[in-house]
Amino acid sequence: MLQEVTTWYLEMLDPKQLRPSTPGDYQLRIEQAKIPSPEFSRFLYTSVGGNYYWINRLSWNYERWQIYLHRPELETWVAYISGTPAGYIELEKQPEDNVEIAYFGIMPQFIGQRLGGYLLSQGVKRGWEMGARRIWVHTCSLDSPYALRNYQSRGFEIYQQELHIENTPDKPIGPWLGAYG
Template structure:
């Protein structure tokens, strides 16, 4: 199917712009995935993005995943609730002291509970800790209805908006092929 997609680019230029929120589940822990693991990263990507047409990386082979993950400028932080992966945020340090939130999201069963605001707050704080002078992200009209409002509520400002047409499958594939069949 052919759809019109709006993409918003957002940025934060000062740590004081961040409006953090906390998530008060004592079973929550957020930790860095320090060992490059294509299997785990692909699981996170497809589990979070399967409902939002995240399909670009599904074609990647093991070597491409490993090369992408095995870079010092990339950090993946994973939220766990009671030992279960609940979401993740991927940060990439870029030239000019920019840090991009490359991917961010919550697994479906954990959405709408406030975890996304907390994980995003923690990720942005980490971006400032590693030397960012600008933290930026992009989201689009295919993402969760919570995405853009969450970025804006944390203090991100839209600096650019684009509209394009994109060919997509008739429906999102879900966390794995056939998950909802």
């Protein structure tokens, strides 16, 4: 299906721009996934993005995941609530001391519990610790309806906006093919 998609590019140029969010009332742990695991990373990608047309990595084979994850410039941080993965943020160090938030999101059952703002805040703090002079991210109208507002609430500012047509499935596929019937 052809859809008109708006993509917003946002950036933060100074650590003082960060407006951190506090966590909700839950047993939360945020931990770096230090051992590259294609199985786990694909699980995070599909679990978080399945409802939002995250389809670009679905065709990746095991080797492609391995190559992507074994790069020293990539860090994956996972939020756990009571031992259950609840969301993740992928940070990529890039040339000229840029850090991109490559992927970020919350599992559906944890949305609305103030986890997204807190996990994003912690990810941005980590980006600055990585030596960033600039942290940037892009989101689009196919992502969570809360994504753009969350980025802006944390202090990111839009520096570019694009409109394009994208060919998508008729509806999001969910966390795995056939998950929703």
